[in-house]
Amino acid sequence: MIAVVGHADLTAPTLAMLEEELYWRLAEFARAGRAGLVRAGRGLPVAFGRAARAAGVALVTVLPSRNGVPEVLESCDRRAAGELLLLSEHVRLLEYDPSDRDACVGADESVLGSCARLLAVWDGSPSTRRDATAHLVAFARASGIEVEILWPEGAGRMAPNEETS
Template sequence: MIAVVGHANLTPDTLELVETALRERVQSLSKGATGLVRTGAGLPVVFGRVLRDVGRRLVLLLPAQDSVPALVPPGDQVATGELLTLAEQVQLLPYDPLNRNACVSADEHLISTCGRLLAVWDGSPSDGRDATAHLVAYARTRGIPVEVVWPPGAAREEAA
């Protein structure tokens, strides 16, 4: 199982660059390789599309409350709908999608269940909003191979 995490504020042009880079990496994986993402807009959808296009499986983690799928934030609802159509399997994970710390814990769970991590990361440290550096360190301390994906020309949107 291969998981993907990364910055949420990637520019539209960067998402296109990342899609190409992910496609190259996923095509080199065995035919039975499965991808794992936590639902959300941007990177999870790009990864799901790449997996479908190259004939690999997608497992989607959805937030749950009391063993029932939880509502996702309005900005992630369309993406979640698309991911549900791309996924071959959906797993419920208890976490609050509106709580940053709960989302980081969900990503840690995602990482701990995979054998490899693709991190769409510019190398910047974690801050109060973005935990990508933390997730890379989390994977590395557990011996999970991490491949950083940051294509030339990639950029993040400026914080509001």
């Protein structure tokens, strides 16, 4: 499987660029008959899901759960999760609290454990309390997962005070 992680605060033009870039990278993966894996959320996960569908890659979406029952996502992620479910061929439930940053990082680490390759949309910045992309890249590399960094020319992140809906 191939997974994607990256900054949650990517600008809309960056997401549009990435969706096209991801399509071309996933088209190669589709020929091998492999699946894409993403944890439900807005922004990059949706761009990845759309690119996977367009490229013919089976998509697996990971949803948070508690005691085997899907958890309610934050309101800003619900519409994105709904779209991902429509794009997905399979859904995995994973026990974690979607409102807890550390639990989300743990969920991402768990997801990466079943992947051979990681596409990381990362500008090279260190991890912070809000963003664990650098940590996940290091985790994947330490786990022997092939990592490909994507940061297209002109890519950008929203200013800290911009809305990330």
